[in-house]
Amino acid sequence: MRMVMMHLVFDLIFHFAxxxxxxxxxxxxxxxxxxxxxxxKLQGEFFYIKS
Known part of the structure; x- marks a missing residue:
C-alpha cells in the first residue's frame, strides 16, 4: 500500500514538473x-530611494 502511495506522489510531481x-x-x-x-524591482528601488 505504501509503495502505491509513493508511486502516486512521484507521478503527481512528475506531471506537475x-x-x-x-x-x-x-x-x-x-x-x-x-x-x-x-x-x-524598479518599484522596490523607487520606494527605497523615496524613504
Missing part, C-alpha cells in the same frame, strides 16, 4: 514573468 516546463517553454509566459520581475 512537466506542466511547469511546458509553461516555461511558452515565450509569452517567460516575457510576462521577466516584465513583472523588472517592475517589482
Amino acid at each position: 512537466s506542466f511547469i516546463l511546458h509553461f516555461l517553454s511558452q515565450p509569452f509566459f517567460v516575457v510576462a514573468v521577466i516584465r513583472a520581475g523588472c517592475t517589482l
Whole structure:
C-alpha cells in the first residue's frame, strides 16, 4: 500500500514538473514573468530611494 502511495506522489510531481516546463517553454509566459520581475524591482528601488 505504501509503495502505491509513493508511486502516486512521484507521478503527481512528475506531471506537475512537466506542466511547469511546458509553461516555461511558452515565450509569452517567460516575457510576462521577466516584465513583472523588472517592475517589482524598479518599484522596490523607487520606494527605497523615496524613504
